[in-house]
Amino acid sequence: MKLHLDPDRLFPTDPATRDIARGLYESVAQLPVISPHGHVAPSLLLDDEPFSDPADLFITYDHYVTRMLHAAGVDLATLGVGRSGPSDPRETWRTFASHWHLYAGTASGYWLSHELSTLFGIELEPSAETADAVYDQIAARLGDPAYRPRALFERFGIEVLATTDDPMDDLAVHAALAADPSFSGRVLPTFRPDAYLDPTAPGFTERIERLAEANGTAPDDFAGYLAALEARRxxxxxxxxVSADHGVREPYTVDLTDDEASALFRRALAGELDAAGAREFSGNMLLRMAGMSARDGLVMTVHPGVFRNHSSSTFERLGPDTGHDIPVTTTYTANVRPLLEKHGLEPGLHLVLFGIDETIYSREVAPLAGFYPSVFIxxxxxxxxxxxxxxxxxxAVTETAGFYRGSGFIDDTRAFLSIPARHDMARRLDSAFLARLVREGRVSLGAAERIAVDLVDAIPRKVFKL
Structure with a gap:
């Protein structure tokens, strides 16, 4: 079967509305990509090494792809996930190709089709019969300098790419990229302090000891701990x-005195803190992170609502980020009220609230962003x-908060090659949504044309202080 990309994909089926969507999309299709939150390793661009093989590029590190295969009975280890042992890239690709039908209708299938067609000129759908031919066609391209990471970064039109980094990272890779005259891209680190704020995180005590040593303070000195975090920021x-990211189970916040927080901190380091105490400490630190963001200007993004490593046996065998993180119910209104009571009206705070629980968008996030100047969707x-x-x-959000209280599209990806596919998808969908509003007489065409551009340009620049 042919791998065909319809030029009007994702547009409305009504011809008149589709014409408007097509025009709106054409006005933004070639605008630069702003990616202010993601997980691409900066070393990929510093080293600029050729990608090793099609399986490594498309399958092994993409949990969207591997989790579907696992659900069909494929052992993740045979795909190289977690690098638990040797894997044959061609055999991994054959396994993936023979299961291609599983991705029909999924976002992964959409992105993969876009990547295979637009980047590699693949004309045949992957299948057991075409697996080797498709593999060979991709592998041949990977030896071309035009398919090395830096060349693709430029081809993708990426203006800004943010990574996600441990607070104790020396950021030498970022410094080397910034100082390299042969690379003109803007690659920004992101402060991700979760493991230093959550007493239940594995290795919490050891991390606090390293943090204290770097700051020249005693490990159990709460004031020194706060100062060390500020120094790393x-x-x-x-x-x-430009941002600090917080991946929490729940967006719980609580305002504690320094003495109360210090007592919890010492108990955490001694291993004497129960679950309730750990929740209070983490909730207080999330609130304190908002205070730091209000002062130093780092945009605070919150990504809650994920039960990490749901399969204990898979985690023990293959490690984290191997496809078994599962969404849970999230609530914001009561949870973030202490934070917003203390810092929500401070002009320096930009707080971007994400969610995997769809019910929170219209019920909580849009109403919060529709009142607090600091909150963005x-x-x-x-x-x-x-x-x-x-x-x-x-x-869900537009009727309450409009278009200008959002963050702009965030690809949040580890899969470098999927960045243009994801942003193109978002631009098409926003064009389709705006086209419907124009046809219904709810938004003028001129306003829709401005909004379409602002969604991919002015809005993310404003929210992430770019």
Whole structure:
């Protein structure tokens, strides 16, 4: 079967509405990509090494892809996931290709079709019969300098790419990229302090000891702990960071005195903190991170609502980020009220609230963003980063908060080659949504044309202080 990309894909089926959507899309299709949150390793661009093989490029590290194969009975280890042992890339590709039909209608299938067609000129759908031919066609291209990471970065039109980094990272890779005259891209680190704020995180005590040593303070000195976190944030800002990201189970916040927080901190380091105490400490630190963001200007993004490593046996065998993180119910209104009571009206705070629980968008996030100047609506993320879910998101938030209280599209990807596919998808869907409003007489064509551009340009620049 042919791998065909319809030029009007994702547009409305009504001809008149489709014509408007097509025109709106054409006005934004070639605009630069702004990617202010993601997980591409900066070393990919510093080293600029050729990609090793099609399986490594498309399958092994993409949990969207591997989890579907696992659900069909494929052992993740045979795909090289977690690098638990040797894997044959061609055999991995054959396994993937023979299961291609599983991706029909999924966001992964949409992105993969876009990548295979637009980047590699693949004309045949992957299948057991075409697997080797498709593999060979991709492999042949990977030896071409035009398919090395830096060349693709330029081809993709990426203006800004943010990574996600541990607070103790020296950011030497970012510094080397910034100093390299042969690379003109803007690659920004992102401060990700979760493991230093959550006493239940594995290795919490050891991390706090390293943090204290770097700051020259005693490990159990709470004031020194806060100062060390601020110092690391300053280090990130000096290397171009514009945001701090928080991946929490629940967005719980609580305002504690320094003495109360210090007592919990010492108990955490001694291993004497129960689950309730850990929740209080983490909730207080999330609130304190908002205070730091209000002062130092780092945009605060919150990505809650994920039960990490749901399969204990898979985690023990293959490690994290191997496809078994599952969404849970999220609530914001009561949880973030202490934070917003203390910092929500401070002009320096930009707080971007994400979610995987669709019900929170119209019920909580849009109303919060519709009042607090500091709150912005995070784009559909992870399991919601899909065509129908994005359209539901637009309908859920726009009537309450409009278009200008959102973050702009966030690809949040580890899969470098999927960046243009994801941003193109979002631009098509926003054009389709705007076209419907124009046809219904709810928005003028001129306003829709401006909004379409602002969604991919002015809005993310404003929210992420670019």
């Amino acid at each position: 300053a280090h990130f800002i000096a290397h171009g960071a 995070g784009a559909p993320w992870w399991f919601l980063d899909a065509p129908d879910a994005i359209l539901r998101f637009r309908a």
